[in-house]
Amino acid sequence: GAVVSQHPSWVICKSGTSVKIECRSLDFQATTMFWYRQFPKQSLMLMATSNEGSKATYEQGVEKDKFLINHASLTLSTLTVTSAHPEDSSFYICSAREDYTDTQYFGPGTRLTVL
Amino acid sequence: QKEVEQNSGPLSVPEGAIASLNCTYSDRGSQSFFWYRQYSGKSPELIMFIYSNGDKEDGRFTAQLNKASQYVSLLIRDSQPSDSATYLCAVNHNAGNMLTFGGGTRLMVKP
Numbered sequence: 001g002a003v004v005s006q007h008p009s010w011v012i013c014k015s016g017t018s019v020k021i022e023c024r025s026l027d028f029q030a031t032t033m034f035w036y037r038q039f040p041k042q043s044l045m046l047m048a049t050s051n052e053g054s055k056a057t058y059e060q061g062v063e064k065d066k067f068l069i070n071h072a073s074l075t076l077s078t079l080t081v082t083s084a085h086p087e088d089s090s091f092y093i094c095s096a097r098e099d100y101t102d103t104q105y106f107g108p109g110t111r112l113t114v115l
Numbered sequence: 116q117k118e119v120e121q122n123s124g125p126l127s128v129p130e131g132a133i134a135s136l137n138c139t140y141s142d143r144g145s146q147s148f149f150w151y152r153q154y155s156g157k158s159p160e161l162i163m164f165i166y167s168n169g170d171k172e173d174g175r176f177t178a179q180l181n182k183a184s185q186y187v188s189l190l191i192r193d194s195q196p197s198d199s200a201t202y203l204c205a206v207n208h209n210a211g212n213m214l215t216f217g218g219g220t221r222l223m224v225k226p
Binding site for chain 1: 147149151156157158159160161164203205207213214216218219
């Protein structure tokens with residue numbers, strides 16, 4: 001089956017630092033990847049849609065200068081949380097869409113804690 | 116606004132029973148439908164997808180789609196305590212577009 005990896009699995013950082021999260025589709029090509037955020041006991045919230053070779057599309061209310069997305073290849077998208085603050089602490093999950101079936105496969109998530 | 120609705124639950128069923136999870140969607144033009152399972156603290160994992168009206172079976176899981184009534188359901192036969200999780204319904208309104216997720220239904224299977 002289709003596998004999506006994320007790295008790191010968890011990260012703790014100091015307020016004001018930047019954190020990069022990688023999302024890779026391991027056995028399929030993904031023209032489009034998605035980044036979600038999920039707070040405890042809440043639903044998935046789509047942050048942005050990442051398209052290979054073009055600028056990401058951000059959802060309303062998501063600061064594009066704070067959450068930098070790069071989709072440099074058909075198997076890799078990165079999310080950088082710049083100048084992180086404690087309110088950015090959350091569970092960040094990426095998904096990759098398998099082009100033939102339009103099915104999204106999720107990575108295991110990255111738990112970010114900002115002190 | 117395209118919406119996907121699910122009863123948040125919790126839906127409690129005894130072990131061995133059939134669990135029935137329902138989802139309705141607002142956009143009649145929706146083309147593909149997905150069920151994901153999410154354990155607490157974990158990311159969603161795909162259970163199955165369905166494109167055509169009718170039933171689709173995969174092991175203990177059966178997805179049912181009725182486009183005329185705009186609902187999709189997931190049946191879990193012989194429910195096990197390990198099936199206790201939140202089940203997310205997701206709808207793709209047009210090919211190539213993002214999925215719209217329902218809020219999820221929390222299922223509890225009691226031994």
